[in-house]
Amino acid sequence: MKIAILLPCYDEEGAIAETVLGFKNQFPNSDIYVYDNNSTDNTVKEAIDSGAIVRHESRQGKGEVVRTMFNDVEADVYIMADGDNTYDATAAPILVDELIKNNLDMVIGRRSKDKSAYPAGHVLGNKGFSLLINYFFKSGLKDVFSGYRVMSRRFVKTIPVLSDGFQIETELTVHALHHKLPIKEIDTDYRERPEGTTSKLRTFKDGFKILSFILFLIRDVRPLFFFGWLSFILANSSLLLGLPVIADFIDTGLVERFPTAILSSSLGVISILSLFSGLILDNVSRGRLENNIILYKAFPK
Structure with missing residues (x-):
């Protein structure tokens, strides 16, 4: 079974190499794709030096990157994570095994509840938006914004990605819930970002965009x-x-x-x-x- 690791990236110097090596240790025979989104630092060099396949997406935004990755990469199982070395690569085989064993379409790596790894606004926003999505789509998910996901080929190739930014996790979740596809959450460790790196997620500006996109999805599907x-x-x-x-x-x-x-x-x-x-x-x-x-x-x- 062919497994592909997908890492959307923007200015992750100091983190991307460790991220690639972490997944390479778990899946030495799998391709690791780093999709660079107009980085201005040494992200690309670090990714190449660590053995990743580097491709580029000129349209700015995580959603744009994910759409291109889903279109271009061929595999049986897709592992998607961020390039900031916050997700635990050692949990990936567990997530993949759960996907295959139970014939699921998506397994979400639910992040640990260690609040020291999150900005306070992110914790509040995640809880609020999770409650909103759970109410409208009658689910019990705890972490709808996790970027750590293992997905089947059928799921990846049949979802029409519409979002262009950090709304992408919301879209993946709502698409699965609306179409009643088999998904599951599994607890995983979540670390603080490496020192010297910064999050690209802006609490209020991106939070407003995500809320607007959730309302758009509700209007669209219900x-x-x-x-x-x-x-x-x-x-x-x-x-x-x-x-x-x-x-x-x-x-x-x-x-x-x-x-x-x-x-x-x-x-x-x-x-x-x-x-x-x-x-x-x-x-x-x-x-x-x-x-x-x-x-x-x-x-x-």
């Missing part, structure tokens, strides 16, 4: 839920504004709050349009889901 709630909010707003106007009309026979009446009526119309938009898009989404599942099942295991 449109009736999304537009149904929007319709409910608009309908209640219409009633709150419109009831006093109706009460005044009953008492006086006049519409004394004409602008309020127009606003209330407009919100009511938009509420109805939102509900029917959700119904229509739900049928479209269901048809697309069925096509994706057919494509998935037709792909050789």
Whole structure:
């Protein structure tokens, strides 16, 4: 069985060599691909010197890199990790064995709970977004943002990667949950970044992007839920504004709050349009889901 190790990389001098060597010790006969994303330091040289196959992706963003890796690399099993030497390479054989033994499509390396390895904002964001995804997709995952994943060929070759940045882990997770693909989490150690290296994840800016992408995915895969709630909010707003106007009309026979009446009526119309938009898009989404599942099942295991 051919195993490929995929390491997206951007300015990881001082960490990438140890990352490559760690996986090389576990899988000496496997190809290790370092996809450089416009690094400005010695990342490429360190990767080549450590024995990795180095390729380049000029479009900036982790999602762009992962899309290219999934398109280009051929293997039976894919191991994806970050190039910052924070993930435990010795756990990779366990994750691969779990994938093969239980015929799974993705095994997520759930990171240890040692908070000293995480910025405080990352811990809070991970918990909050995990709860949001678990609520909407009825799952019990603990670490939806882990970049340590082992995936089957069928999963890698049938997922249409749409994200361009750090939303990629969210997309991989939601795709598996929405299509009810077999996945599992396994605890792994997570280390602090090597001294002298810095994280590229910006807590607030990238956190906002991830939240926006989660809302986009919810709208995309559960449109009736999304537009149904929007319709409910608009309908209640219409009633709150419109009831006093109706009460005044009953008492006086006049519409004394004409602008309020127009606003209330407009919100009511938009509420109805939102509900029917959700119904229509739900049928479209269901048809697309069925096509994706057919494509998935037709792909050789």
